[in-house]
Amino acid sequence: MSIVTIALAGALSAGCAGTGEKPAAKAGGQNVMPAAAEPVKTPPPAGVPVLMYHKIGGEKGNDAVISEDRFAEHMEFLHKNGYRTLSLDELEAYLDGRAELPPNPVVLTFDDGYRDTYEIALSVLKKYGFKSTLFIPAGEADRRLTWEELKEMKAAGMEIGSHSYSHRDLGVMTPAQQATEIERSKEVLDRNLGQDSRFFCYPNGSYDGETLRLLKAKGFRLAVTIEPGWVKRGDNPLLLKRVWMGNGVDLKHFEARLTREDYPIL
Numbered sequence: 467m468s469i470v471t472i473a474l475a476g477a478l479s480a481g482c483a484g485t486g487e488k489p490a491a492k493a494g495g496q497n498v499m500p501a502a503a504e505p506v507k508t509p510p511p512a513g514v515p516v517l518m519y520h521k522i523g524g525e526k527g528n529d530a531v532i533s534e535d536r537f538a539e540h541m542e543f544l545h546k547n548g549y550r551t552l553s554l555d556e557l558e559a560y561l562d563g564r565a566e567l568p569p570n571p572v573v574l575t576f577d578d579g580y581r582d583t584y585e586i587a588l589s590v591l592k593k594y595g596f597k598s599t600l601f602i603p604a605g606e607a608d609r610r611l612t613w614e615e616l617k618e619m620k621a622a623g624m625e626i627g628s629h630s631y632s633h634r635d636l637g638v639m640t641p642a643q644q645a646t647e648i649e650r651s652k653e654v655l656d657r658n659l660g661q662d663s664r665f666f667c668y669p670n671g672s673y674d675g676e677t678l679r680l681l682k683a684k685g686f687r688l689a690v691t692i693e694p695g696w697v698k699r700g701d702n703p704l705l706l707k708r709v710w711m712g713n714g715v716d717l718k719h720f721e722a723r724l725t726r727e728d729y730p731i732l
């Protein structure tokens with residue numbers, strides 16, 4: 467798959483005030499062609515797109531909801547084009563410098579724990595053997611999905627991460643309130659799922675310096691934001707960018723988001 471390097475991002479993202487999109491510079495040396503006798507070497511991936519899905523279904527007027535057909539198209543595209551889904555442990559190993567990226571890396575994340583993540587997404591992910599991560603507010607977990615369903619999802623390769631306890635903005639809370647949100651979420655997920663939760667997702671992308679300090683103190687190793695972009699070595703592991711997915715992301719835009727770090731924002 468060729469990587470288009472035309473720098474369009476400045477113009478194309480101009481209509482998306484507040485997204486904070488800052489395409490990073492391209493790595494050098496990728497245009498050097500090998501001599502004819504040498505095997506063609508694929509340049510290492512420049513980073514990892516961490517895809518952010520929410521609800522899947524037929525809801526109109528909310529572009530964060532993706533139709534079942536479009537979601538299936540996305541997953542089929544990944545499968546047909548040889549994409550490799552990474553777990554968050556594998557993403558962390560890349561960020562730490564302990565492992566290199568495979569060709570065509572991608573991370574799949576689902577926020578909030580809607581029933582359709584279990585009823586629609588899971589079977590598609592299982593069909594392709596894709597790894598993924600679900601971020602669920604622990605205080606609402608058993609109202610959205612049962613613990614048995616969550617265990618079944620885990621067994622099928624879906625990591626369950628914390629999305630706080632009550633899904634309220636952390637960045638406007640006192641340190642004590644934030645500590646409660648983070649501690650309770652970890653305690654509830656760990657107790658019910660028999661795990662040691664290490665991955666976090668900020669509700670509505672809201673956090674402050676205290677949030678980062680608390681996450682670190684509680685042993686969280688990676689946390690994802692809603693800031694657009696790819697994840698690259700050198701990034702703060704508690705401030706990872708994600709690639710937004712919604713119904714407007716047709717296959718043309720989907721491919722751009724997977725192959726161009728400076729993908730156009732819709």
Ligand SMILES: [Zn+2]
Pocket residue numbers: 577578629633669670
């Ligand atoms: Zn959320």
